[in-house]
Amino acid sequence: MTQPIFLVGPRGCGKTTVGLELARVSQSQFVDTDHWLQTEAGETIAQLVEKEGWARFRARETATLMAVTAPGTVIATGGGIVLAEQNRSFMREKGTVIYLCAPVSTLVARLEASPEEGQRPTLTGKPVSEEVSEILAERDALYREAAHHVVNASQAPEEVVNQIVTALRLACVS
Numbered sequence: 001m002t003q004p005i006f007l008v009g010p011r012g013c014g015k016t017t018v019g020l021e022l023a024r025v026s027q028s029q030f031v032d033t034d035h036w037l038q039t040e041a042g043e044t045i046a047q048l049v050e051k052e053g054w055a056r057f058r059a060r061e062t063a064t065l066m067a068v069t070a071p072g073t074v075i076a077t078g079g080g081i082v083l084a085e086q087n088r089s090f091m092r093e094k095g096t097v098i099y100l101c102a103p104v105s106t107l108v109a110r111l112e113a114s115p116e117e118g119q120r121p122t123l124t125g126k127p128v129s130e131e132v133s134e135i136l137a138e139r140d141a142l143y144r145e146a147a148h149h150v151v152n153a154s155q156a157p158e159e160v161v162n163q164i165v166t167a168l169r170l171a172c173v174s
């Protein structure tokens with residue numbers, strides 16, 4: 001793998017979990033934009049948003065995406081990375097973009113089991129099930145627009161990785 005691989009999708013679709021496993025099996029580097037950004041800032045996303053607001057966070061996120069993009073790297077992005085057209089076209093041009101697609105019920109179950117509130121402050125102020133449904137309705141088309149491949153992220157992480165590896169191999173030979 002030489003081109004970077006960008007994993008996109010909503011909160012809880014498994015970008016971080018699957019990205020780590022994909023990097024392991026493909027012997028690639030792994031970077032998570034949320035983790036990188038929080039480490040650089042020395043604060044959680046919840047703290048940054050509280051202090052600076054979402055617009056400043058989105059600017060930090062774009063700068064992070066540009067900074068971490070490198071050959072041979074699996075990049076787990078934040079759930080809202082596709083909101084900026086600049087980010088969507090950057091990812092499509094620089095590498096291969098994979099949308100980890102899962103139904104609302106799966107996303108809600110995962111987020112309720114592992115809320116990670118520091119990294120996932122509320123986006124709407126609504127209960128998780130309502131928020132996930134609303135946000136996915138707004139963003140599904142953007143994830144699809146950004147993606148070269150869409151995979152079923154409801155399966156176990158190893159299976160999701162297999163789907164990605166197969167999609168990348170097929171793209172190589174076609």
Ligand SMILES: Nc1ncnc2c1ncn2[C@@H]1O[C@H](COP(=O)(O)OP(=O)(O)OP(=O)(O)O)[C@@H](O)[C@H]1O
Binds near residue numbers: 078
């Ligand atoms: N394929 C999977 N099968 C079962 N559980 C999963 C799967 N993928 C992720 N999970 C679980 O769901 C939770 C959220 O996963 P993860 O943090 O990887 O999502 P994410 O897409 O990176 O979210 P965010 O956009 O907030 O960074 C974790 O507890 C993780 O263990």
Ligand SMILES: O=C(O)C1=C[C@@H](O)[C@@H](O)[C@H](O)C1
Binds near residue numbers: 045077078079
């Ligand atoms: O879906 C979103 O907009 C977000 C998802 C997380 O990965 C973080 O990037 C942040 O909490 C915003």
Ligand SMILES: [Mg+2]
Binds near residue numbers: 076078
């Ligand atoms: Mg993540």
